[in-house]
Amino acid sequence: MLPFSSFGESVVGSPFDTDFYKFTSGQFVFAHKELRDVQVKYAFVNRTKGINLARVIDEHRLREELDEVRTLQLDEGHQMNYLRAQGIFSEEYLKFLKKLRLPPYSLEYGKNGFTLTFEGPWAKTIYWEIPALEIVNELYYCGLMKNYSDFDREAVRARGILRLYDKIATLKQFPKITFVEFGTRRRFSRNWQEEVVGAFAEELPTQLLGTSNVHLAINHGLKASGTYPHELQMVMTSLYPETTDGMVAAQNTLLDWWWKQYGYDYSVALPDTYGSDFFYRTAPAWVAELWKANRQDSGDPITEVEKDIAWRTRHGADPTKKLAIPSDGLELPKMISIQNHFDGRIATSFGWGTNATNDLGFDPLSIVIKPVVANGKGLVKLSNNIAKAIGTPEDIARVRALVGYDVKYSETCKY
Amino acid sequence: MLPFSSFGESVVGSPFDTDFYKFTSGQFVFAHKELRDVQVKYAFVNRTKGINLARVIDEHRLREELDEVRTLQLDEGHQMNYLRAQGIFSEEYLKFLKKLRLPPYSLEYGKNGFTLTFEGPWAKTIYWEIPALEIVNELYYCGLMKNYSDFDREAVRARGILRLYDKIATLKQFPKITFVEFGTRRRFSRNWQEEVVGAFAEELPTQLLGTSNVHLAINHGLKASGTYPHELQMVMTSLYPETTDGMVAAQNTLLDWWWKQYGYDYSVALPDTYGSDFFYRTAPAWVAELWKANRQDSGDPITEVEKDIAWRTRHGADPTKKLAIPSDGLELPKMISIQNHFDGRIATSFGWGTNATNDLGFDPLSIVIKPVVANGKGLVKLSNNIAKAIGTPEDIARVRALVGYDVKYSETCKY
Numbered sequence: 080m081l082p083f084s085s086f087g088e089s090v091v092g093s094p095f096d097t098d099f100y101k102f103t104s105g106q107f108v109f110a111h112k113e114l115r116d117v118q119v120k121y122a123f124v125n126r127t128k129g130i131n132l133a134r135v136i137d138e139h140r141l142r143e144e145l146d147e148v149r150t151l152q153l154d155e156g157h158q159m160n161y162l163r164a165q166g167i168f169s170e171e172y173l174k175f176l177k178k179l180r181l182p183p184y185s186l187e188y189g190k191n192g193f194t195l196t197f198e199g200p201w202a203k204t205i206y207w208e209i210p211a212l213e214i215v216n217e218l219y220y221c222g223l224m225k226n227y228s229d230f231d232r233e234a235v236r237a238r239g240i241l242r243l244y245d246k247i248a249t250l251k252q253f254p255k256i257t258f259v260e261f262g263t264r265r266r267f268s269r270n271w272q273e274e275v276v277g278a279f280a281e282e283l284p285t286q287l288l289g290t291s292n293v294h295l296a297i298n299h300g301l302k303a304s305g306t307y308p309h310e311l312q313m314v315m316t317s318l319y320p321e322t323t324d325g326m327v328a329a330q331n332t333l334l335d336w337w338w339k340q341y342g343y344d345y346s347v348a349l350p351d352t353y354g355s356d357f358f359y360r361t362a363p364a365w366v367a368e369l370w371k372a373n374r375q376d377s378g379d380p381i382t383e384v385e386k387d388i389a390w391r392t393r394h395g396a397d398p399t400k401k402l403a404i405p406s407d408g409l410e411l412p413k414m415i416s417i418q419n420h421f422d423g424r425i426a427t428s429f430g431w432g433t434n435a436t437n438d439l440g441f442d443p444l445s446i447v448i449k450p451v452v453a454n455g456k457g458l459v460k461l462s463n464n465i466a467k468a469i470g471t472p473e474d475i476a477r478v479r480a481l482v483g484y485d486v487k488y489s490e491t492c493k494y
Numbered sequence: 495m496l497p498f499s500s501f502g503e504s505v506v507g508s509p510f511d512t513d514f515y516k517f518t519s520g521q522f523v524f525a526h527k528e529l530r531d532v533q534v535k536y537a538f539v540n541r542t543k544g545i546n547l548a549r550v551i552d553e554h555r556l557r558e559e560l561d562e563v564r565t566l567q568l569d570e571g572h573q574m575n576y577l578r579a580q581g582i583f584s585e586e587y588l589k590f591l592k593k594l595r596l597p598p599y600s601l602e603y604g605k606n607g608f609t610l611t612f613e614g615p616w617a618k619t620i621y622w623e624i625p626a627l628e629i630v631n632e633l634y635y636c637g638l639m640k641n642y643s644d645f646d647r648e649a650v651r652a653r654g655i656l657r658l659y660d661k662i663a664t665l666k667q668f669p670k671i672t673f674v675e676f677g678t679r680r681r682f683s684r685n686w687q688e689e690v691v692g693a694f695a696e697e698l699p700t701q702l703l704g705t706s707n708v709h710l711a712i713n714h715g716l717k718a719s720g721t722y723p724h725e726l727q728m729v730m731t732s733l734y735p736e737t738t739d740g741m742v743a744a745q746n747t748l749l750d751w752w753w754k755q756y757g758y759d760y761s762v763a764l765p766d767t768y769g770s771d772f773f774y775r776t777a778p779a780w781v782a783e784l785w786k787a788n789r790q791d792s793g794d795p796i797t798e799v800e801k802d803i804a805w806r807t808r809h810g811a812d813p814t815k816k817l818a819i820p821s822d823g824l825e826l827p828k829m830i831s832i833q834n835h836f837d838g839r840i841a842t843s844f845g846w847g848t849n850a851t852n853d854l855g856f857d858p859l860s861i862v863i864k865p866v867v868a869n870g871k872g873l874v875k876l877s878n879n880i881a882k883a884i885g886t887p888e889d890i891a892r893v894r895a896l897v898g899y900d901v902k903y904s905e906t907c908k909y
Contacts, residue, residue: 228696230659230692233659233689233693237652237655240651244649244652277645278645281645282643282645
């Protein structure tokens with residue numbers, strides 16, 4: 080009987096049981112002396128209203144799992160060689176990675192939940208996000224099923240298999256829909272994600288373009304995919320003056336450095352950190368021309384990708400040669416209508432997360448780990464959905480004013 | 495990924511991957527010199543109309559599996575000790591079993607199916623039935639799924655899990671229903687039966703009274719259960735004159751010898767070999783008084799168990815102290831209504847087979863292996879359902895006349 084949840088083994092299987100962008104972003108931070116030693120505090124945030132995780136997740140078990148992550152180490156042979164073979168990582172960075180131990184975490188249990196934070200030099204704290212989210216998710220679902228018999232668990236898994244089967248059957252009818260599996264951070268469990276990615280790889284070989292999870296990419300012969308994350312822009316912003324110009328400079332320096340470091344292959348921009356209107360107003364023309372894709376992570380996808388097309392067009396780029404990567408709370412009907420809407424106008428490919436890897440009949444958690452303080456300054460993320468904003472109310476208000484953020488769109492985060 | 499069908503491994507896992515009654519019956523035959531060397535021919539019969547097994551089952555694979563069975567051997571330690579621990583097997587029989595190799599099989603593929611027969615001394619041919627049925631079933635379902643992807647197979651399994659889950663949920667609502675798992679001969683696959691019995695053992699510990707499969711009984715700490723089979727009476731009948739008295743003598747000698755050999759614990763009679771009316775008319779009073787149970791394997795279960803009660807009562811036995819074991823094509827609604835009908839009048843416990851171990855969305859096969867010739871004489875089984883009769887038309891007519899068989903009941907064998 081396949082345990083669909085990793086009872087009795089660690090949640091995080093290896094240092095590769097993480098998203099590939101953690102290595103590209105990690106090297107980005109490591110490679111820039113201005114960024115490497117910035118003190119950054121990351122915090123866990125549960126956006127799911129009405130769920131007290133502290134009641135479900137055993138503190139001792141959570142500590143054990145987090146402690147275990149601090150013992151993980153890349154292996155000298157296979158894992159190091161895999162990174163080397165990507166052709167984008169410097170030996171200096173690989174040497175750093177090999178020695179890396181994650182900084183201590185801080186965990187406090189309270190009546191209404193727990194606080195979980197990670198503090199230290201950015202070059203090291205950046206790696207905590209994914210394993211910590213994996214742990215919280217898996218312990219949460221383990222906790223919900225604490226009193227289930229093995230056979231009850233088999234039945235949960237069977238229901239998941241049949242939902243997955245239906246999804247695959249639907250996707251086969253829409254061969255133009257392609258996607259990357261992005262569900263590591265919100266997965267039901269490690270084994271379940273393995274099952275899902277294995278099924279996608281077997282059943283949809285021309286539609287599954289990759290997975291964000293390095294371990295699974297290797298296991299299934301897939302491309303490990305990822306884009307730069309909000310956190311890069313958030314922390315870099317703290318290094319610039321608290322002005323509109325400072326915010327523009329932070330954003331455009333990120334775009335500049337990322338391009339110089341990784342070039343066309345990894346040129347996927349993320350326009351919504353401070354609302355996509357700010358990005359489309361201030362991002363340089365060369366990005367519109369040269370970068371291959373934008374990832375659309377909040378707001379109404381049709382509206383947002385239309386902005387993307389308008390931006391490309393305005394700067395003389397041909398949108399039909401570009402790619403839009405919607406990745407926000409996707410379910411199949413939405414993917415089908417987005418692909419259909421933009422067919423022939425801009426290529427679309429999807430970053431499919433929670434609904435792919437956590438659809439077994441339990442409500443998914445909407446949890447994130449984001450940088451909240453850098454260099455002693457409170458950080459902010461706005462996104463195109465004010466319900467997804469991160470930061471203190473004062474900081475959010477200040478940043479909204481600086482970027483001229485006027486978004487009314489608010490949607491409860493289902494995922 | 496658990497293969498729910500044993501692709502790439504042998505269908506028959508061990509000499510214990512058989513029904514327990516093969517050992518009690520096998521010793522019965524071995525212990526009686528009159529029976530031991532009787533030349534018996536067993537034949538495979540496919541009662542499922544419209545299904546040509548030869549089109550689905552690869553001949554080469556079938557031969558490989560049957561050949562493999564001839565290499566199986568009980569192991570000296572654990573398996574021998576298990577049999578010894580039952581307290582009913584003689585050292586002489588165990589020595590015989592240890593050396594036993596099954597006699598050759600005869601297999602011929604034709605346009606409309608294959609013929610599969612086993613011929614030799616009864617003490618050896620008796621063991622072919624179960625492994626051969628296991629093989630035909632599993633190769634048939636493997637064949638049906640030949641072009642399925644691994645994930646298609648996972649989905650078949652998931653549907654099976656959810657059907658099983660529903661059955662278990664229903665059974666939990668009827669705690670008076672108890673049963674023995676009898677599905678080895680009709681199972682979808684070895685691994686699937688293992689799954690089913692494991693789930694029953696975990697979820698219904700007070701309702702599952704055992705399994706017929708020796709290997710699974712050991713694996714799950716269950717009682718290995720079984721009754722004497724039709725074949726004993728069929729072959730013994732061939733040793734007596736072809737008269738009504740001869741048929742009665744064969745039946746009553748079987749009852750006498752079985753009781754002497756195994757006593758109360760194994761005293762479950764099978765009244766329907768030549769129609770239960772014959773049995774209830776001719777079986778001796780001491781059987782009605784002393785034997786603990788009758789198994790009801792054909793005909794309408796309510797009618798048949800009513801006959802059982804009437805027979806017990808007529809002979810002065812108290813039916814409320816006796817047990818009826820319906821085992822014919824059972825599904826849950828039937829089990830519930832039978833238990834309910836007889837509640838307080840006679841104990842019921844069910845022998846649950848095909849619907850337990852082969853309910854994954856494919857039509858089950860109704861296949862049997864029965865002795866067809868013994869001592870050069872054609873054998874007959876009538877049962878209470880003329881659709882289940884075995885034998886040539888002439889032999890059936892002859893035996894019907896001898897036993898005064900007047901049954902009109904005919905029901906297509908779903909299982």
